[in-house]
Each structure stands twice: as C-alpha cells, then as structure tokens.
Amino acid sequence: MSQKIAGVKGMNDLLPGEIEIWQHVEALARELFGRFGYGEVRTPMVEDTALFVRSVGEETDIVGKEMYTFEDKGGRSLSLRPEGTAPAARAYIEHSVINQEPITRWFYMGPMFRYERMKTGRYRQFYQIGAEAYGAKEAAQDAELMDMVVQFLEALELKDVSLNLNSLGDEACRPAYHTKLVEYLRSKRESLCADCQRRLETNPLRVLDCKNEGCQAIAAAGPNVLEFLCEPCRAHFDDLKRKLTALGIKFVENPRMVRGLDYYTRTVFEVIASHPALGTASTVCGGGRYDKMMKGLGGPDVPAVGFAIGLDRLVLLLKESGRKFTSSPDLFVAVADEGSQTDALTLASRLRREGLRVDFDTRGGSLKSQMKRADKSGARFTLVLGEAERTSGQAKLKPMAGGEPIPVALDDVAKTLRAQPAATPAGPA
RNA sequence: GCGGCCAUAGCUCAACUGGUUAGAGCGCCGGACUGUGACUCCGGAGGUUACCGGUUCGAUCCCGGUUGGCCGCCCCA
Structure with a gap:
C-alpha cells in the first residue's frame, strides 16, 4: 500500500461548501473597494528576501524567525511573502507609478506565509485582503481608508467590532518618547513580568500591550506616546479624529x-472582533x-497608508x-429511461446556455435515486424527461418544496421557470 | 521557540479496571414503492483504533517516539 500524502502543516484546503464564504468576501471586497477607486494588483508570492528585511524590519519576529526563506538555483535568497504591503510598494516603485499619477489607490488579495505555531485563526498559509493609498500624506486619506474598512465590515454584517486608533509619531518625535519610555520602564524593572524585562531590551514598545x-x-x-x-x-x-467623527x-x-x-x-489602527470563536486571534x-x-x-x-484584513478570521466569524x-x-433534470439520456443532456446544456443553474446526474440510474439526488442538491424544480415527454414535447416542473407540478413545453422551460415566484420560506411543521 | 491537552468509520462520538468478531447516530448506497425526493421501515458498504516501536498470554486502553490537531505564552491577520 502506498503512503498517504498529507497536506503541509498549517496550510489548508478549501472545498466547496466552505469556499463560497471566501468567494462572497472576495467579491464584496472587489466591488466595494472599486467604489472607492481602488484598483486590484497581483504581485508574485515570492520576493527578494531583502525586500522584507528592509521594510518590515530585521529585528521583527516576522523577518527574524517566521519567513519561509530559501535559495533558488541561481543562488538568490528568496522568501515567500509574509505580508502584502512591501511587495505592493516594490511594484509601485518598480513601475515608476509616481511619475504617472500623483495619487494611487491599490488593493490586493491572496495568500501570505509565516512559519508560526498554529492556532485557531492563525495558519502558515493565510489570506489577506489589503489596500494601500500612495501619494497623500493628509489625514483625509487615513480617514477614507478606515471608512472603507468600516463599510466593508458592515457589508459583511459583522457585529462587535471596534476600531482602535493610535499615533506613533514620526522621526522627529518618536526618539524622544522612546528614550523616555525606556528610562521609565527601567525604573520599574523589578515590577515587570519576566517577559517584559526581556522586552525592555528587545522591543520596549511591546511592554505597552502586555496582558499581565x-x-x-x-x-x-x-x-503617553500621544503626549510626545x-x-x-x-x-x-x-x-484624523475630526474626520472620523x-x-x-x-x-x-x-x-x-x-x-x-x-x-x-504616525497613524496605526486595528480592528478587533470580540467573538469566542477567534480565541486570542481577535x-x-x-x-x-x-x-x-x-x-x-x-x-x-x-507617503502611504494601508491596511490588511485577515480573511481566515473573517471567514471564521461568518461561519459562526x-x-x-x-x-x-434552479432545476434538476432527471432521466426516466435510458433512451432519453442524450435528450436530457441536451436539454440541460440548452438551459445552462440560457443562464439557468442546472444539475443532472450523468450516471443515470433509477428515477428514485435521481429524485433523491435532486432533493439533496437543493434544486427548486425537477423536470423528468422520458419517452412520453420526448414525443409530446410537454413536461412538468415539479416544485421540490411541495405544490402542484407546473406544465411546461420543453422549448419554454427557462421562460416558465423564471416566471415562477420565489419559493416561500415558510414550510409545514 | 516554551508549557499543557488530544487523536477510534466521511462527520460527531461509544467500547466497565488491559480480555472473543471495535459499536451507535448522522451521511453514503440499495430495497419496501418496477415514472417521482423528503417522513417511516429494512438491508448494505465503509476501520491496519493517526503512524512506528515497546511491555504483556493478550493493547483502542499502559510506556516511548513520530506526525497531526486544540489551548495558553510569544507574536500577528
């Protein structure tokens, strides 16, 4: 017996039944972001390792220990992208977009890769939808971008989300704050938890959001950073705050x-969703x-401002x-006898060409088994095609939710079906 | 990377302290109803008990390792 091959740890398959949620979210993003004037870009999933080292930061966990980095056959150091902002920026620079237009609004969606310990809502291949606005330093741009995020989450009907906002200053004021913070934390060193005593040396800002x-x-x-x-x-x-208000x-x-x-x-923001299904991945x-x-x-x-949305986590919430x-x-075409199979296939083909969603069991089999399949498919109507229908040119649309069959000419199925009122949601107990 | 929990049919779970042939529900297939689904009844297929090794007369159960999953830390989307 041959060895079963399993998928890579932390990288998941998305199958029909679940993929529809992803498609829904992605379609919504394309539509809504388009309304805001953002155009979609697709960049490669692999980039020069140096791109991430120089943008994300060499000392960050992402670059320091979570990147999938490898050498290709030409000896180049490449990395699977751990985030989407740097690749988009690289493309923006490489195509000299600044010389073509003063303001550029882009969005992207696709997989990102980080070698991390897996948890709910955190995978090694995960998906982000992100947007970047280049060329505007004004707070109005930050506000517009956040408005887009808010409208997006609203359109998904997600509840219990909150927007957290902060400013980290710039190269003129951040150093002073940093110095003051380290000075202060050193004076309290003995009272900090062990992790924070370590953070004090590696990344003092991280002490600020310690859970202890x-x-x-x-x-x-x-x-307080804002006072500096x-x-x-x-x-x-x-x-920015005035415009958000x-x-x-x-x-x-x-x-x-x-x-x-x-x-x-300057501006940093996060949208937190408080739902138990997300655990700590909020x-x-x-x-x-x-x-x-x-x-x-x-x-x-x-100047630029952007965001990334964690698609996996959104999908978890939508599942909940x-x-x-x-x-x-719309319709299931069933075959009553073997001699009618070709005509049924042809009928299904024609109806699909006319825009209907049509299911059809290519294996044939007993009418009963086809009816079971029709039921399971969730089709609104079933049409049985047999010798009688072929000779008369007349058939019946059977409403699967119950009710009287509707007589229909085989040449008129699409028209007749479209004329039927939507199924009533109420059903017998 | 650190600490803890877990792994039995496609899914959700049983199987007294180690003891015959590992069960159920759901799902799947077929039949009762030979041109009509759902409800009901009957039958069937489906398992190397994650994998490898050890202890034992005997292991789903005990031990070690591996792989995978979950929780906390870390970090992040």
Missing part, C-alpha cells in the same frame, strides 16, 4: 496599541501610515454567524 495586569498598570502610568507627538504629528492625529466612525483612542512591523509612522484588520518606507526601499519620497452562502440549482 501589573505590567498594564505600570504602562498606563508611564509616558510633535506639532505636525499632533495636528495630523487631531485632523464627521464620517460617523466610532473609534477608541488607545495610546498603548503598538504594531509588530517597523515601517509605521485582530481582523491592522494597518497604518508608512511615510518613510518608499524612500527606505530606494524609491521616491512618497450561521448564514448560508451556497446557492442551489
């Missing part, structure tokens, strides 16, 4: 929210402004909602 109660109290009493913002950063943040977008100002990627300046969207990244990658000095996303056939 003692650390939270210490962080809350420490220097320089005047331009302060003005930008205030402007004008848009009717509720947000929570959270001066202790930090993000794991190095490229952010962040469904994260984003922010990265005004310095383009230049850092050797491109033009172009119990909503149905599958669509059923």
Whole structure:
C-alpha cells in the first residue's frame, strides 16, 4: 500500500461548501473597494528576501524567525511573502507609478506565509485582503481608508467590532518618547513580568500591550506616546479624529496599541472582533501610515497608508454567524429511461446556455435515486424527461418544496421557470 | 521557540479496571414503492483504533517516539 500524502502543516484546503464564504468576501471586497477607486494588483508570492528585511524590519519576529526563506538555483535568497504591503510598494516603485499619477489607490488579495505555531485563526498559509493609498500624506486619506474598512465590515454584517486608533509619531518625535519610555520602564524593572524585562531590551514598545495586569498598570502610568507627538504629528492625529467623527466612525483612542512591523509612522489602527470563536486571534484588520518606507526601499519620497484584513478570521466569524452562502440549482433534470439520456443532456446544456443553474446526474440510474439526488442538491424544480415527454414535447416542473407540478413545453422551460415566484420560506411543521 | 491537552468509520462520538468478531447516530448506497425526493421501515458498504516501536498470554486502553490537531505564552491577520 502506498503512503498517504498529507497536506503541509498549517496550510489548508478549501472545498466547496466552505469556499463560497471566501468567494462572497472576495467579491464584496472587489466591488466595494472599486467604489472607492481602488484598483486590484497581483504581485508574485515570492520576493527578494531583502525586500522584507528592509521594510518590515530585521529585528521583527516576522523577518527574524517566521519567513519561509530559501535559495533558488541561481543562488538568490528568496522568501515567500509574509505580508502584502512591501511587495505592493516594490511594484509601485518598480513601475515608476509616481511619475504617472500623483495619487494611487491599490488593493490586493491572496495568500501570505509565516512559519508560526498554529492556532485557531492563525495558519502558515493565510489570506489577506489589503489596500494601500500612495501619494497623500493628509489625514483625509487615513480617514477614507478606515471608512472603507468600516463599510466593508458592515457589508459583511459583522457585529462587535471596534476600531482602535493610535499615533506613533514620526522621526522627529518618536526618539524622544522612546528614550523616555525606556528610562521609565527601567525604573520599574523589578515590577515587570519576566517577559517584559526581556522586552525592555528587545522591543520596549511591546511592554505597552502586555496582558499581565501589573505590567498594564505600570504602562498606563508611564509616558503617553500621544503626549510626545510633535506639532505636525499632533495636528495630523487631531485632523484624523475630526474626520472620523464627521464620517460617523466610532473609534477608541488607545495610546498603548503598538504594531509588530517597523515601517509605521504616525497613524496605526486595528480592528478587533470580540467573538469566542477567534480565541486570542481577535485582530481582523491592522494597518497604518508608512511615510518613510518608499524612500527606505530606494524609491521616491512618497507617503502611504494601508491596511490588511485577515480573511481566515473573517471567514471564521461568518461561519459562526450561521448564514448560508451556497446557492442551489434552479432545476434538476432527471432521466426516466435510458433512451432519453442524450435528450436530457441536451436539454440541460440548452438551459445552462440560457443562464439557468442546472444539475443532472450523468450516471443515470433509477428515477428514485435521481429524485433523491435532486432533493439533496437543493434544486427548486425537477423536470423528468422520458419517452412520453420526448414525443409530446410537454413536461412538468415539479416544485421540490411541495405544490402542484407546473406544465411546461420543453422549448419554454427557462421562460416558465423564471416566471415562477420565489419559493416561500415558510414550510409545514 | 516554551508549557499543557488530544487523536477510534466521511462527520460527531461509544467500547466497565488491559480480555472473543471495535459499536451507535448522522451521511453514503440499495430495497419496501418496477415514472417521482423528503417522513417511516429494512438491508448494505465503509476501520491496519493517526503512524512506528515497546511491555504483556493478550493493547483502542499502559510506556516511548513520530506526525497531526486544540489551548495558553510569544507574536500577528
């Protein structure tokens, strides 16, 4: 017996029955983002490793220990993309888009890869839908982007989500805050948890969102990043809050929210969904402004702001909602006798050409078994084709939810079926 | 990367402290009803008990390893 081959750990198959949810979310994103003027881009899933090292940051966990990095046969160091912002920026630079238009709005969707310990809502191949706006440093751009996220989540009918907002300042004010924070945390070192004592040296900002109660109290009493913002950063943040309010977008100002990627300046935001099905994977969207990244990658000095939505987590929430996303056939064509199979196949073909969703059991078999299949398919109507129908040219549309069969000419099936009122949701007990 | 829990049919789960041929529900296939699904009844297929090794007269059960899944930490979407 040959060995069974299993899928790679942390990388999942999506089959019919579940894929419809993904398609629903993706279709909605394309439609809605298009309304906002965002165009879709597709970049390769593999990039030069240096792209991520220079943008995401060498010291981040993502680059430091989670990338799928390998050498190709030409000796190049390549990596499976762990996120989508850097590849999009690379494409933007490479195609000199800045010289063609002053403002560019892009979105993308597709798989990302991080070698991590798996959990609910966290996989090694996971999917993001992201958007990036290049060329506008104004707070209005941040606000428009967040409006798009909010409208997207609303359209998905997701409840219990909250938008967290913060500003990390820029190169003019962040260093002073950083120094002050480290100074303060050092003075409280003995009271911090073991993890935070380590973070103090590696990534002091991370102490701010430690779950430990003692650390939270210490962080809350420490220097507030928002109080260290320089005047331009302060003005930008205030402007953003005013515009969000004008848009009717509720947000929570959270001066202790930090993000794991190095490229952010000024605005950072997260959308948190509180649902038990997500466990600790409650962040469904994260984003922010990265005004310095383009230049850092050797491109033009172009400001940018973007976000990424975790599609896997959205799908988990939609599964929990119990909503149905599958669509059923309009008609099932059943064959009464073997001699009618070719005509049935031809009929099904014609009706599909006319736009109907038609199911048909190509194996034939007893009429009873075909009826069972028709029932299971969820088809609205079943049409039985046999010798009698072929000679008379007349058949019946049997409503699977119950009721009287509707006489129909074989030449008129699509028209007659479309004229039928939608099935009544109410059924007998 | 660290700590803990778990793995039996396609799915959800049984099988007293180690003891004959590993069961049920759902699903699937067929029949009762030979041109009509659902409800009911009857029957059938489907398992190397995740994998490898050990202890034992005997292992689904005990032990070790591997792989995979879940939870917390870390981190993030």
